Amino acid sequence: MIIGVTGGIGSGKSTVARAFGELGIGWVDADDVAREVVATGEPALAAIAERFGDQVIHQDGSLNRAALRQIVFDDPSQRVWLESVTHPRIRERLLEHLERLSTTSPYVLLVSPLLFESGQDRLVQRTLVVDVPEEEQLARTLARDKVSEAQVHAILAAQLPRNERLSRADDVIDNSHGLNDTRQQVSALDQRYRASITRT
Template sequence: MIIGLTGGIGSGKSTVAHAFETLGASWVDADIVAREIVEPGEPALKAITDYFGDGVTKTDGTLDRAALRALVFADPAKRLWLESVTHPKIRERIIEQLAHLSQCSPYVLLVSPLLFESGQDALVDRSLVVDVPTHIQLSRTLARDNVSTEQVHAILAAQLSREQRLAKADDVIDNSGDHAYMLRQVECLNSYYRTC
């Protein structure tokens, strides 16, 4: 079984995924895959530099994610173009990794901030939303990511609203409490997923 684990920026998706991992679940992180497909030598990086110019790469030839983020979240058309190039490549690599991990894990998590927005929910059997109030998303992201408040609001605007995400969820983890509270919820879902 494949579980799509999602949540807005700053919701704690990776923390929850690590908690499942300690209980024996494997996981694929769509953000890691998204970074892999734009490494030097990958076709997606060439397409991105052809479109945006050399200002989106660092002197060592790697993608300057901050520069690209500033461009695409300021212009929805550029963000859509970027997604049209990267999402198919991300999807292909995710499918490969899920197939490999499914052979040796009781269930596999697909951790993806844009699970619903990208259509990756079609790859999963159940969707699990990690939920926190918007003000917690904002404060966690500002403390963690060295981005401006405006950039965080732009990222939030590009994602489904909290209400939309919750409406699509099969399962929900409330991650606004302490770590122990989150772990208890993970343990309950782990038991459930192992019996499905």
């Protein structure tokens, strides 16, 4: 069984994934895989460099993610192009990781900020949304990522509205009341997921 874990930027998806990991559950983060597919030497990086030139490539040959992020958030058509190059590769690599993890974990997590937007929800059997109020997302992201408030608002605008994300969730974790509370919610869900596997 694959559980898709999603939530808006700054909602605490990684915190929730680590809490499941402490209970012996394997997980793969789509953001990590997205970085893998644009690493030095990968075909996707070559395509990006060909389209945007040296402005998006560091001197060491790696991707300048900040420069690329600025381009795609300023021009939605560029974001569409970028996703057409990266999303199929990300999907293929995700499936490889999930298959490997499933040999040692009773169920696995696919952690993805764009689970619904990218169609990755079609890879999972259940969806779990990690939720916090939008003002908390903004504050956490500004503190963590050292980006402008305008850029955080642009990222929020590119993601599903909070209400729509919640309406599509099979399960929800409220991550606004501290780590201990979140861990208790994770533990309860873990027991439910394990029980549902046993029944099938």
